[in-house]
Amino acid sequence: MIASEAVSLWLDYLRLWQAAWMKLFGVDVPPVAEPAKGDWRFKDDEWSRNFVFDYLKQSYLITARHIQQAVAQVKGLPPVSQRKVAFFTRQFVDALAPSNFLMTNPQVLRETLATGGENLVRGMNNLLRDLERGGGQLRVSMTDETAFQLGRNVATSPGKVIFQNDLMQLIQYLPITSEVYRRPLVIIPPWINKYYILDLREKNSFIRWAVEQGHTVFVMSWVNPDARLAEKGFDDYMVEGPLAAMEAVRRATGEHELNFIGYCLGGTLLGGTLGYLAAKHDERVKSATYFVSLLDFSEPGELGVFIDEDTVTNLERTMNERGYLEGSEMAGTFNLMRANDLVWSFVVNNYLLGKDPFPFDLLYWNADSTRMPARMHSFYLRNMYLENRLGVPGGISLRGVPIDLSTVKLPSYFISTVEDHIAPWKTTYKGARYLGGAVRFVLGGSGHIAGIVNPPAAKKYHYWTNPDLPPSADDWFSVASQQPGSWWEDWQRWIDTLNSGEKVPARIPAHALEDAPGSYAMMRLK
Numbered sequence: 186m187i188a189s190e191a192v193s194l195w196l197d198y199l200r201l202w203q204a205a206w207m208k209l210f211g212v213d214v215p216p217v218a219e220p221a222k223g224d225w226r227f228k229d230d231e232w233s234r235n236f237v238f239d240y241l242k243q244s245y246l247i248t249a250r251h252i253q254q255a256v257a258q259v260k261g262l263p264p265v266s267q268r269k270v271a272f273f274t275r276q277f278v279d280a281l282a283p284s285n286f287l288m289t290n291p292q293v294l295r296e297t298l299a300t301g302g303e304n305l306v307r308g309m310n311n312l313l314r315d316l317e318r319g320g321g322q323l324r325v326s327m328t329d330e331t332a333f334q335l336g337r338n339v340a341t342s343p344g345k346v347i348f349q350n351d352l353m354q355l356i357q358y359l360p361i362t363s364e365v366y367r368r369p370l371v372i373i374p375p376w377i378n379k380y381y382i383l384d385l386r387e388k389n390s391f392i393r394w395a396v397e398q399g400h401t402v403f404v405m406s407w408v409n410p411d412a413r414l415a416e417k418g419f420d421d422y423m424v425e426g427p428l429a430a431m432e433a434v435r436r437a438t439g440e441h442e443l444n445f446i447g448y449c450l451g452g453t454l455l456g457g458t459l460g461y462l463a464a465k466h467d468e469r470v471k472s473a474t475y476f477v478s479l480l481d482f483s484e485p486g487e488l489g490v491f492i493d494e495d496t497v498t499n500l501e502r503t504m505n506e507r508g509y510l511e512g513s514e515m516a517g518t519f520n521l522m523r524a525n526d527l528v529w530s531f532v533v534n535n536y537l538l539g540k541d542p543f544p545f546d547l548l549y550w551n552a553d554s555t556r557m558p559a560r561m562h563s564f565y566l567r568n569m570y571l572e573n574r575l576g577v578p579g580g581i582s583l584r585g586v587p588i589d590l591s592t593v594k595l596p597s598y599f600i601s602t603v604e605d606h607i608a609p610w611k612t613t614y615k616g617a618r619y620l621g622g623a624v625r626f627v628l629g630g631s632g633h634i635a636g637i638v639n640p641p642a643a644k645k646y647h648y649w650t651n652p653d654l655p656p657s658a659d660d661w662f663s664v665a666s667q668q669p670g671s672w673w674e675d676w677q678r679w680i681d682t683l684n685s686g687e688k689v690p691a692r693i694p695a696h697a698l699e700d701a702p703g704s705y706a707m708m709r710l711k
């Protein structure tokens with residue numbers, strides 16, 4: 186197979202050489218290799234107009250494709266090793282793109298000639314600044330962090346912190362409507378990032394939109410932990426997170442019943458919490474919504490590349506020394522999954538072109554990483570990613586209670602996204618089938634962030650629905666109907682039906698500790 190790939194590579198090069206000669210003599214010929222749609226690396230006109238750069242681009246694309254195809258054909262490797270080889274081969278190929286080097290990037294060459302090399306001087310200053318910011322490790326700047334301030338131009342929805350403990354602050358948002366649903370809505374964000382991905386700005390804030398629909402919205406804002414919280418475990422996140430929030434919401438509203446939303450890791454915690462409550466015969470939670478959340482970890486996507494026994498053991502050793510996983514390390518892992526967009530684009534912009542990064546609220550949030558306590562993260566990696574125990578009845582215990590997801594009988598809504606590289610939709614689908622109640626599974630467009638933060642007014646993407654939940658995700662998709670617009674409106678119709686439209690006078694937060702977004706969200710790693 187490798188030999189046939191080498192022959193195929195040689196034939197592609199012959200076609201490229203032939204096309205290059207014909208183009209040199211003025212013959213208009215179609216390209217032998219073209220960049221994928223949306224590949225920013227070759228958007229400059231010179232990559233197509235200039236003979237040398239066009240040849241360089243196509244030879245790189247041909248070589249990159251055949252290297253990755255050759256690696257994919259290697260036989261005899263375990264699946265985990267195969268994924269690792271494929272992933273790191275892609276990193277190697279991406280790093281060697283001609284767009285990443287001074288002498289082979291036409292835009293950089295133009296800028297260097299136009300400025301007399303000042304761009305390279307500025308780029309070196311940017312590089313030194315990022316090295317200093319990372320304490321000797323390179324932390325590539327993605328945005329102008331001075332352009333944003335929480336509560337001023339991001340995370341601006343008005344609300345009050347009404348409760349806090351060691352792990353989280355609970356924010357209650359001010360109503361916009363005169364009446365609200367009787368059942369409050371509580372959102373559990375992931376603690377890998379900050380909650381305000383759901384409240385970046387008014388036009389795309391899910392939090393504000395939910396308030397506009399008449400929900401009394403509560404959001405848990407997780408602390409950015411340090412070594413003092415090293416012994417906090419996954420079950421502590423349950424007790425001091427959703428369970429504590431339930432009591433605080435009851436005190437704030439007088440309501441015993443409520444609806445939950447869990448986002449990503451927050452959805453995994455929500456599933457475990459509901460299994461715990463089911464074992465306790467606690468029926469206060471009346472619905473659960475899972476945003477791109479894994480309950481099954483059999484195919485965890487590209488994150489699985491970084492998780493095996495040796496890696497986890499070494500990580501545990503490091504975490505036990507510090508008491509936590511450093512936020513920048515997790516952020517670096519996520520950035521590598523989209524290295525061209527989240528690493529190399531900024532290397533070119535900041536260091537070769539010598540430009541300052543553009544202010545962008547999404548990238549400001551992306552850079553606002555958080556630490557994770559050693560005990561909690563070790564439990565999470567081992568029991569979920571390594572051993573996939575959450576979906577096994579009694580596979581894990583929380584506060585001494587065996588968890589069985591099949592005992593969770595309440596209505597559930599799963600929204601996954603077709604391009605998600607962190608929580609692959611077919612794996613989230615498998616997890617949805619673990620639950621014992623009625624499940625509505627919806628598949629959105631785009632990926633882990635853009636597919637969730639997709640307000641109706643933007644008129645972007647679309648989503649697929651199928652009221653049934655057949656055994657395989659492929660069977661589900663084969664008869665799913667594509668719907669225009671945002672899944673937000675589909676979710677609102679679903680939750681409105683469950684709430685029976687029952688309304689009460691709007692609730693104003695009382696006994697506030699401080700204004701939203703709260704001091705926990707303000708803790709930013711240097």
